[in-house]
Amino acid sequence: MNKIKSLADLKKIRDEKQSGLQTREKGEAAENLVQVKVAMATCGIASGAKETMEFMTEALEKRGVDAIVTQVGCMGYCYAEPTIEVTLPGAEPFVFGGVNREKADEIIEKYIKNGELVDGIIPVNYETID
Amino acid sequence: MSKYSMHLLVCGGTGCKSQESDVISEKLKKELSKQGLEDTVQVIMTGCFGFCEKGPIVKVMPDNTFYTQVKPEDAEEIVEEHVVKGRRVERLLYTDPETEAHVEDSKHMGFYKKQLRIALRNCGVIDPEIIDEYIARDGYSALGEVLTNQTPEETIELMKASGLRGRGGAGFPAGLKWDFARKNEADQKYVVCNADEGDPGAFMDRSILEGDPHSVLEAMAIIGHCIGADMGYVYIRAEYPLAIARLKIAIAQAREYGLLGKDILGSGFNFDIDLKYGAGAFVCGEETALIHSMEGDRGEPTLKPPFPAESGYMGKPTNVNNVETLANVPAIIQKGAEWFSSIGTETSKGTKVFALAGKINNVGLIEVPMGTTLREVIFEIGGGIKDGKKFKAAQTGGPSGGCLTEKHLDTPIDYENLVANGSMMGSGGMIVMDEDDCMVSIARFYLDFTVEESCGKCAPCRIGNKRLHELLQRICEGKGEESDLLRLRNLGEVIKDTSLCGLGQSSPNPILSTMDNFPEEYLSHVVDKKCTSGVCTDLLEYFIVEENCIGCTACARACPVGCISGERKEPHLINPDTCIKCGACMEKCKFDAVILK
Numbered sequence: 002m003n004k005i006k007s008l009a010d011l012k013k014i015r016d017e018k019q020s021g022l023q024t025r026e027k028g029e030a031a032e033n034l035v036q037v038k039v040a041m042a043t044c045g046i047a048s049g050a051k052e053t054m055e056f057m058t059e060a061l062e063k064r065g066v067d068a069i070v071t072q073v074g075c076m077g078y079c080y081a082e083p084t085i086e087v088t089l090p091g092a093e094p095f096v097f098g099g100v101n102r103e104k105a106d107e108i109i110e111k112y113i114k115n116g117e118l119v120d121g122i123i124p125v126n127y128e129t130i131d
Numbered sequence: 132m133s134k135y136s137m138h139l140l141v142c143g144g145t146g147c148k149s150q151e152s153d154v155i156s157e158k159l160k161k162e163l164s165k166q167g168l169e170d171t172v173q174v175i176m177t178g179c180f181g182f183c184e185k186g187p188i189v190k191v192m193p194d195n196t197f198y199t200q201v202k203p204e205d206a207e208e209i210v211e212e213h214v215v216k217g218r219r220v221e222r223l224l225y226t227d228p229e230t231e232a233h234v235e236d237s238k239h240m241g242f243y244k245k246q247l248r249i250a251l252r253n254c255g256v257i258d259p260e261i262i263d264e265y266i267a268r269d270g271y272s273a274l275g276e277v278l279t280n281q282t283p284e285e286t287i288e289l290m291k292a293s294g295l296r297g298r299g300g301a302g303f304p305a306g307l308k309w310d311f312a313r314k315n316e317a318d319q320k321y322v323v324c325n326a327d328e329g330d331p332g333a334f335m336d337r338s339i340l341e342g343d344p345h346s347v348l349e350a351m352a353i354i355g356h357c358i359g360a361d362m363g364y365v366y367i368r369a370e371y372p373l374a375i376a377r378l379k380i381a382i383a384q385a386r387e388y389g390l391l392g393k394d395i396l397g398s399g400f401n402f403d404i405d406l407k408y409g410a411g412a413f414v415c416g417e418e419t420a421l422i423h424s425m426e427g428d429r430g431e432p433t434l435k436p437p438f439p440a441e442s443g444y445m446g447k448p449t450n451v452n453n454v455e456t457l458a459n460v461p462a463i464i465q466k467g468a469e470w471f472s473s474i475g476t477e478t479s480k481g482t483k484v485f486a487l488a489g490k491i492n493n494v495g496l497i498e499v500p501m502g503t504t505l506r507e508v509i510f511e512i513g514g515g516i517k518d519g520k521k522f523k524a525a526q527t528g529g530p531s532g533g534c535l536t537e538k539h540l541d542t543p544i545d546y547e548n549l550v551a552n553g554s555m556m557g558s559g560g561m562i563v564m565d566e567d568d569c570m571v572s573i574a575r576f577y578l579d580f581t582v583e584e585s586c587g588k589c590a591p592c593r594i595g596n597k598r599l600h601e602l603l604q605r606i607c608e609g610k611g612e613e614s615d616l617l618r619l620r621n622l623g624e625v626i627k628d629t630s631l632c633g634l635g636q637s638s639p640n641p642i643l644s645t646m647d648n649f650p651e652e653y654l655s656h657v658v659d660k661k662c663t664s665g666v667c668t669d670l671l672e673y674f675i676v677e678e679n680c681i682g683c684t685a686c687a688r689a690c691p692v693g694c695i696s697g698e699r700k701e702p703h704l705i706n707p708d709t710c711i712k713c714g715a716c717m718e719k720c721k722f723d724a725v726i727l728k
Contacts, residue, residue, distance in 0.1 A: 004389030007397045008275035011266070018267035040255055042341040043373045044334070074342015076255035077496035079488075081178065086255070093193060098178060116135045122177035124140070124190070126512065127246030127498070129256065130462060131269075 035061070035068035035113055036088040042075035048082035049101055056105050057085070066113060078123050087112060096123045137172040137214065140190040144179025144514055145492060147187035151203055152176070155187055158206035163214070172214055179493055179514040185225065196235060198223040245507055247474065248498045249482050250298075250335075250458040254342030259377050262384040265345040271390050273464035274349050274356075278398040283313060283357040290357075292468035294480030295460070299325055299416065299453030300531065300557045301633070302479070302546040305460075308450060311440035312358040315448040320360035322351045323444060323451045325421060326367035326374070329413040330529030331580060333560035335484040336454035338496055340367070340374035343458065344381035348404055350452075350460035352391065355402040358450050363404040366421050368411045378406060413530075413584035416558075417632045418443075418451040420586065431588045432632035453558070455484055475501035479545035483556065489525075489563035490517045502543040505535055509563060520565040524648065528557030530577040530584075531637035533644025534570070553644040555637070569666035570645040570652050575603040577641040585634065592635030595626040599642060608669045611657040620646060668712055671727045675716075677702040679724035686716035686725060 005011050039045070039054040054072060061068040078084045081098025087108065088094040097108055098121050111117040141147075141156040159174045180188045185199035189209065196219055198209065205223060212218045224233040248254075257264035265271070277286050291306030312320060324347055328336040340347060351363040367375055382404055385391040393401045407425045414420045415430040422444050424430035443449025459481060463471045472480045479501040485508065488494055492514035499508060505525060509515065516522050524534040527544075533554035535542070542548050546556050564573065578600040587593045602619050605611045623639030630636045646653055655661045662670040675686070675695075682700040687693075694710045697703030705716070705725075717725040 002384075002387040004387075005271075005396065006389070008272070008279040011271055011275045011396065014263075015266050015269065015272065018263045038255070042254075042338055043371070046373070071258045072260070073256060074254040074259050075251075075338035075496055077251070077338075078493070079496065080492070080494040093195070118135075118138055118140075118173055118175040120176065122140065122175065124142070124177055124180040126181045127248055129248040129252050130466070 033067075033090050035066055035090065036086075036094075037061070037068055037070045038073045038086040039070065040074070040076040040078075040082065040084045040086075041072040044079060045075065045082045045084065050083035052102060053083045053085065053100050053105050056102050057109075060106065060109055061113075064109065064114075066109065068113070077127075081121075081123055084123065089113065089116065094125075096125055097121045098123045135171060135173045138192040139172065139174045139209070139214075140177045140192060141174060142178075142180045142186060142188040142190075143176035144181075144183060144186070145519065146179070146183035146515060149519070150187050152187040152201075154203045155189065155201055155206055158203050159189075159210060162206050162210035166210060166215055168210075168214060181493060181512050181514055183515055184511060189223075197225055199225045245499060245503060245512060246497055247482050247500055249462050249474075250339060250455050250484055251342070251496070251498050252462060253346060254338055257343065259342050259344055260380050262345060262381065262388060265343070269465060270345050270461070271349055271385075273461035274352050274390065275396055276464060277353050277356055278396050278400055283359070286353065286357050286464070287313060289464065289468045290460070293463045293471040294468075294475070294478075295456065295463060295471065296479065296546065297453055298455035298459070298483065298556075298558070300528065300555065302556055305452060305456055308440065308452070309354060309357050311438065312360075312448050312450040315441050317448050319362075319445075319447045320358055321444045321447055321449040322354045322358070322360045322363035323418075323421070323425070323439075323449055324351055324363065324365040324367075324457055325416060325418065325451050325453045326365055326371070327409050327411075327416045327421060328368070328371075328454070328558060329411070329416045329584075330531075330558045330560045332488045332562050333486050333529060333558045335486055335496060335559050337371050337374050339454050339458045339484075340371070341377055344374075344378045345385065346458045346461055347454055348378075348381055348385055348391065350457035351404055352395065352402045353460055353464065354450055354452070354457075356400055358448070360448075360450070361401045361403070363402065364407045364425060364444070365404065366407045366409055366415075366425055368409045370411050375406065375408075382406075412586070413580070414586045414632070414634050417634060420632065421451065422449065429586070431586045432634075434631065455559070476543055476545045478547050483544070483559055485527075485559045485561045487513050487561050487563065489561075490520065490565040490568070491515070491563040492517055499544075501545045504541050504543055506540040508544070508561070509540075513563070516563065516565050520567065522563070523566050523568055524564045524570065524573075524645075526554075526562040526564070526573065526577075526641070527560070528555035528637075528640070529560045530580045531555060531633065531640055532557045533640045534564075534573075534648060536648045553640070553647055555640070567664055567666070569662050569664040570649045571603065571606055571656050571662070572666045574642045574645045575600065575607055578603055578638070581634065581638040585638075589629075589631040589635060591626045591629040592631070592638065595622055595630075596635070596638050598622060599626070599639060603642070606653070606656050607662075607667045609656070609660040609667070613654075613657050615657060616646070616653055665727050668727075671712065672707050673705050673710055673712065673714070673716060674726050674728050675703050675705055676724050676726055679722050681722055681724075683721075685719045685721070689715040689719040691715060 058070045189198040189201045295305045296302040420430045420432040439449040484498045680702040687695040694706040
């Protein structure tokens with residue numbers, strides 16, 4: 002990693018990373034890939050988010066789905082941990098709660114592969130500043 | 132690849148379900164198959180939208196149409212008009228109460244602005260272990276701006292103008308605090324992040340550190356520049372191993388990029404950050420106790436003044452801010468003081484994160500603009516009380532705060548209003564209680580905590596809280612007298628007035644506030660020796676409801692002291708004189724005939 006030497010330098014890196022944010026692993030534009038975010042704060046992990054994340058990463062790879070699985074912080078839905086957010090190419094993100102192995106499997110088979118929604122959707126009810 | 136081109140999301144939350152949302156879902160499916168669309172449009176029940184007031188909710192994706200107060204008979208119209216013809220059903224759209232216009236797209240609904248994530252802006256969005264993701268979301272650009280284009284005075288003025296106040300509890304204006312630390316000349320100054328989150332049930336600071344550690348580091352560097360410090364410490368409890376691990380990664384990455392260290396962004400400004408671990412004592416959240424703990428001394432508070440801004444860590448001017456306060460700072464610098472001060476109330480600007488817990492459907496971490504009412508938080512965001520029970524109170528401010536009741540539901544939440552109503556903001560724990568909770572027991576629970584956590588340095592807190600606790604214990608056991616209530620109040624007031632630090636000065640609050648709001652409950656405990664909520668077991672007796680009892684004898688056989696009498700197929704009876712209140716009979720009864728009263 003090179004040092005960032007000025008504000009202009011920082012802005013350049015920001016612009017680079019903004020377009021590259023989602024592509025770091027696949028080298029392809031994010032819009033064409035399935036994106037999965039797993040809420041991995043202490044509480045999520047305690048509810049099994051680590052297993053969910055591992056399963057998601059392995060299963061998607063094995064089943065030949067081009068996807069980016071990343072860990073993120075708390076999404077705020079304590080009552081429904083582990084929670085994941087799935088964004089299909091060109092679609093709005095969906096958040097699913099209570100995602101254990103079985104649920105994760107169902108989400109891959111039904112939603113990710115087929116676009117068919119499954120139970121456990123959590124409607125997002127907040128705005129985030131950019 | 133998707134075989135469905137449209138989804139109809141029907142709310143399956145408790146509120147909507149009780150208004151037949153499952154029937155709506157069935158009818159939608161039926162209508163779709165009538166049109167031969169069951170393979171292209173999917174109907175699915177979701178979790179609670181939180182907008183229970185206007186339920187049942189049906190949301191159409193991908194166009195984000197949000198239908199409110201839908202009835203089963205509306206299914207046909209939704210399918211025929213919206214799904215088939217692509218025309219929205221106007222009369223079911225949400226009407227904005229202010230403009231009286233129909234809102235087509237849910238993203239423009241005021242309801243979605245009930246929650247606004249500023250401090251939590253990156254939580255659940257970026258990978259906290261990758262600095263590039265933070266930078267891509269404009270991370271460190273506030274620091275760049277401050278170092279390149281602002282003088283420390285300008286930054287402090289901006290912060291003052293924004294109206295940001297400390298989120299750790301007391302609500303002291305952040306800009307003013309920085310100004311004090313700046314004006315105290317010294318060869319060395321420090322910036323400290325208070326991550327000693329101790330209120331039972333509050334976890335927003337942990338969530339921020341675990342989900343967005345760089346925002347805190349960036350803010351600390353900004354403060355360093357403002358006050359003239361080159362070293363910062365995060366004082367964090369050792370019980371937060373994941374937060375610590377992510378902070379360490381974040382610090383290492385920031386150093387590699389040169390965003391911490393020498394000559395940051397070529398400005399000549401040096402700043403580095405290190406961690407200090409706390410052992411989890413509640414009192415160490417108090418800034419003077421925190422500083423003593425950092426120095427390796429016992430975590431005990433000292434009198435202010437001198438304030439840490441004059442003489443803090445190692446006797447040098449030190450600025451201490453809480454995690455949530457810091458997480459707001461980069462956003463304020465990027466978006467400006469005017470933007471921030473446009474959110475919130477007259478005296479309290481911005482948003483506040485609350486950890487919603489207790490008897491509420493959607494337990495979770497929420498962030499709302501100051502001035503949001505308790506009703507909006509509990510019934511619109513929190514999805515209401517569990518099992519359809521009645522709301523009784525919400526405790527804010529943890530063991531230092533008090534409870535808000537039904538009459539406070541429409542009070543806008545801000546620092547001043549909470550204090551005026553006998554509670555306080557605190558760090559943002561919000562514990563919701565229903566009709567089954569006994570307020571005397573709740574007060575005793577918080578006193579348990581303060582007695583345990585009192586550092587023992589000053590007598591009012593060390594001895595006084597212990598006595599308060601004993602009084603409450605007696606009342607809960609049915610041994611209390613009416614005069615105990617006066618004693619509770621007097622002693623509580625004395626402890627508040629005479630304790631050394633914030634812990635003792637606020638520890639009687641849960642008692643005083645529950646006494647103010649629920650005097651009848653205290654009276655029934657000491658006069659009638661009854662606990663109306665059925666919590667204080669010493670005050671309860673087991674009864675058999677004659678109408679429900681079929682005389683199966685299961686309870687009598689389970690009773691270890693043989694105090695239940697009655698013939699087979701005849702109602703049974705419990706002898707209260709010999710009953711030891713073990714509850715075995717209640718467990719065994721399949722007919723809900725045994726009750727506690």
